[in-house]
Amino acid sequence: MTATTDSFLDIRELSKSYGDSLVLDRINLQLNRGAVVCLIGSSGSGKSTLLRTVNRLESVDSGMIFFDGQEITGHHVDENQLRKRIAMVFQSFNLFPHMTVLKNITLGPRVVHGKPTEEANQHALELLARFGLEGKAHVRPDQLSGGQQQRVAIVRALASEPDLLLLDEITSALDPELVGEVLNIIRELKDSGMTILMATHEMGFAREVSTKICFLDQGSILEEGPPEQLFGSPRQPRTQQFLQRITEAGRL
Amino acid sequence: MTPASPGTPTSQTRETGADTGAASSAPPSQIRPAAIASLSTALVFGAIILAVVNSSGWPAFKRQFLSQRAFERALPEVIRGFGLNVKMFLIAEVIILVFALVVAVVRALPGPALLPFRLLGTLYVDVFRGVPTILVIYLLGLGVPSLKLQGVTSDPVFWGVAALVLSYGAYVAEVYRSGIESIHPSQRAAARSIGLTSAQSMRYVILPQAIRRVVPPLLNDFVSLQKDTALVSILGPMEAMRRAQIDAAGNFNYTAYLVSASCFLLATIPLARFTDWLMRRQERGAGR
Ligand SMILES: Nc1ncnc2c1ncn2[C@@H]1O[C@H](COP(=O)(O)OP(=O)(O)OP(=O)(O)O)[C@@H](O)[C@H]1O
Ligand SMILES: [Mg+2]
Numbered sequence: 119m120t121a122t123t124d125s126f127l128d129i130r131e132l133s134k135s136y137g138d139s140l141v142l143d144r145i146n147l148q149l150n151r152g153a154v155v156c157l158i159g160s161s162g163s164g165k166s167t168l169l170r171t172v173n174r175l176e177s178v179d180s181g182m183i184f185f186d187g188q189e190i191t192g193h194h195v196d197e198n199q200l201r202k203r204i205a206m207v208f209q210s211f212n213l214f215p216h217m218t219v220l221k222n223i224t225l226g227p228r229v230v231h232g233k234p235t236e237e238a239n240q241h242a243l244e245l246l247a248r249f250g251l252e253g254k255a256h257v258r259p260d261q262l263s264g265g266q267q268q269r270v271a272i273v274r275a276l277a278s279e280p281d282l283l284l285l286d287e288i289t290s291a292l293d294p295e296l297v298g299e300v301l302n303i304i305r306e307l308k309d310s311g312m313t314i315l316m317a318t319h320e321m322g323f324a325r326e327v328s329t330k331i332c333f334l335d336q337g338s339i340l341e342e343g344p345p346e347q348l349f350g351s352p353r354q355p356r357t358q359q360f361l362q363r364i365t366e367a368g369r370l
Numbered sequence: 371m372t373p374a375s376p377g378t379p380t381s382q383t384r385e386t387g388a389d390t391g392a393a394s395s396a397p398p399s400q401i402r403p404a405a406i407a408s409l410s411t412a413l414v415f416g417a418i419i420l421a422v423v424n425s426s427g428w429p430a431f432k433r434q435f436l437s438q439r440a441f442e443r444a445l446p447e448v449i450r451g452f453g454l455n456v457k458m459f460l461i462a463e464v465i466i467l468v469f470a471l472v473v474a475v476v477r478a479l480p481g482p483a484l485l486p487f488r489l490l491g492t493l494y495v496d497v498f499r500g501v502p503t504i505l506v507i508y509l510l511g512l513g514v515p516s517l518k519l520q521g522v523t524s525d526p527v528f529w530g531v532a533a534l535v536l537s538y539g540a541y542v543a544e545v546y547r548s549g550i551e552s553i554h555p556s557q558r559a560a561a562r563s564i565g566l567t568s569a570q571s572m573r574y575v576i577l578p579q580a581i582r583r584v585v586p587p588l589l590n591d592f593v594s595l596q597k598d599t600a601l602v603s604i605l606g607p608m609e610a611m612r613r614a615q616i617d618a619a620g621n622f623n624y625t626a627y628l629v630s631a632s633c634f635l636l637a638t639i640p641l642a643r644f645t646d647w648l649m650r651r652q653e654r655g656a657g658r
Contacts, residue, residue: 170559201562212559226566275563278565
């Protein structure tokens, strides 16, 4: 196995266990710049864990991750620099409730990257305007709707101008009528060339925006391919079962 | 608050009725509970007072504890002494707030390099929560000066405050720690995900939320600290309790103790009420 790679993100033979249970089982996954890759699979299949290992919120047991040509799982890696380039958005928004929207967004740039407050504020206000949140800079998160909160969380992730965005079921905690406004943002980000790795239960959306779909089952990628192929003619019986269940639940 | 009357439909209307306190303008259904409450209060307290005043020891008690002359004599002395209690309390409080926070943060930070400090923190909290405050005061206030170390003060106020800091610091550190642990791990994950170090996450994200949550229990500990400054009297400095002791012993009259107790009450009751009020307000706010 060589250390150099053409992919922007290259995950190789990645494994992780919690105690006795193997949560990630020799995962291999490649993303090019500008790719949008969706992880699908039933609850507990390891989607969140995989995402969290990529920005080092979880350690791994074996395997390697290369990001932009550099190995990023080792001890020597400066994770705070890494997280400037790999941002993550969570299912439950995880905004900081004691700070205004503006402070939420500028905390990283100011504290981690030493940006002057003026400049950080300016950039944050531009981002807020771009995502339809002008006027919300000085309110607290609990005064926003779920959809607005999640959009703020996305803006917070974008504030450090990352090259890779990790999205963990970012619409799952939202009321159905609020899902659209968040997905629109992802569409826009994709069009602007952002590289995105996301876990989602929104199959219609996954089908529409993805360059590749990975079906995770019990910690391993059982099947992957372009959306038409994976949704249209899945090869693995377990993928078929999963999609069947989703269709019955009316989500495809 | 007036007890629930069957006629009121929601708890909200009941509360507004009680808060405005306009018993005269309240509807008839609310007058009766208020009247019952006052009557029963008057009866109970009246009965207690009657029983005490008619007890066989009452005249002697009155002479020993409620002497006007002794009161007038002790009051200025005790008040002067209470100034020292207030001073000890204020100094100890400020040091405890900072010191306990350091202990709590050290115990909460991850990383193998900090293990010895975490152990030290745990040991400290276990030891000083286990040893009675009065013993800590004795050990420090009498023990350390008896070592006659070069350049180390033997000032009883200094060692008294030090003992209070060590003893209460352990409790307050635990209060802080419970606050830190009450913040959901996802907040830390979010802070780390935008690139903050563990220490920065603590400083900007965890602590501001945690401290807000523990203000009421902290104040509760300080109510208790306020009166425990009296324990330092065993080392001899002239605080309120000590002055009361001296007056009582010199005049065979205990009125000075009541004077001293009143000083502590006057200081702690407002703080205790304020704490209750804050707690209730936070509980109401927690649902939001
Ligand atoms: N901190 C942890 N300690 C122990 N086990 C964990 C931990 N986090 C996750 N797991 C386990 O790892 C497995 C994978 O969890 P993960 O959250 O990655 O699944 P997921 O695919 O994201 O599921 P969902 O769709 O419900 O979000 C599950 O069996 C879960 O119970
Ligand atoms: Mg998940």
